[in-house]
Amino acid sequence: MPGYNRHRLFNYIIFIAIVFFFYSxxxxxxxxxxxxxxxxxxxxxxxxxxxxxxxxSTAYKRWGNLKILMLPYKWTFKHRQxxxxxxxxxxxxxxxxxxIILAFYYIIFKxxxxxxxxxxxxxxxxxxxxxxxxxxxxxxxxxx
Ligand SMILES: [Zn+2]
Numbered sequence: 001m002p003g004y005n006r007h008r009l010f011n012y013i014i015f016i017a018i019v020f021f022f023y024s025x026x027x028x029x030x031x032x033x034x035x036x037x038x039x040x041x042x043x044x045x046x047x048x049x050x051x052x053x054x055x056x057s058t059a060y061k062r063w064g065n066l067k068i069l070m071l072p073y074k075w076t077f078k079h080r081q082x083x084x085x086x087x088x089x090x091x092x093x094x095x096x097x098x099x100i101i102l103a104f105y106y107i108i109f110k111x112x113x114x115x116x117x118x119x120x121x122x123x124x125x126x127x128x129x130x131x132x133x134x135x136x137x138x139x140x141x142x143x144x
Contacts, residue, residue, distance in 0.1 A: 001141065001144060002140050002141065002144050003058075004052070004057060004058035004059060006140070007046070007050070007052075007136075007137050007140060008046055008047070010136060010140045011042070011046040011133055011136045011137065012046070014136055015042055015132075015133075015136075033122060034121070034122070034125050037121075037122045037123075037125040037126045037129065038125050038126070038128060038129040038132075039129065040126060040129065041125065041126035041127060041128060041129020041130045041132075041133070042129035042130070042132060042133045043129075043133075044129070044130055044133075045090075045129055045130035045131070045132065045133025045134050046133040046136075046137075047059065047062065048062060048063065049093050049094070049097060049130055049133075049134070050133075050134065050137055051080075051083050051084045051089050051090075051093075051134055051137050051138055051141070052079075052137070053070050053073055053074065053083070053093065054073070054074055054077040054078065054079045054080070054081075054083040054084075055074065055079040056074075060074065069100055073093070073096055077092075080141065084137075084138050084141060085138070086134075086135050086138045086139075087131070087135075089134060089138070090130060090131045090134040090135070091131075093130075093134070094127060094130060094131075
């Protein structure tokens with residue numbers, strides 16, 4: 001089973017290879033906002049919101065004091081089972097963390113209105129970055 005750093009190295013090498021591929025093929029010309037959105041999503045999907053939140057992993061420990069928020073997730077999902085499904089696992093993690101973020105937002109601001117005026121494209125690209133990072137994690141787990 002690959003360790004945390006092996007997952008990180010694999011993910012970043014593949015991400016850089018994908019970026020160079022699209023850049024060299026000159027097929028897509030994303031604006032800087034979209035590049036930042038997918039890079040941030042990929043970073044978070046590689047470092048924090050990983051399939052290994054289902055166990056006492058380094059990714060789980062990286063949450064620091066906030067790891068207590070991940071306990072229900074860890075208790076619910078057995079290691080390397082449904083949490084390691086290439087699509088379902090990522091969607092459940094994103095949904096789980098979104099509910100926590102929205103709950104904190106609501107507690108603080110007493111409203112769910114963001115007041116932000118950003119295109120919905122950026123959050124979609126950000127989420128795609130998390131899904132891509134999670135998919136590479138599962139892929140590497142299945143190779144080793
Ligand atoms: Zn794993």
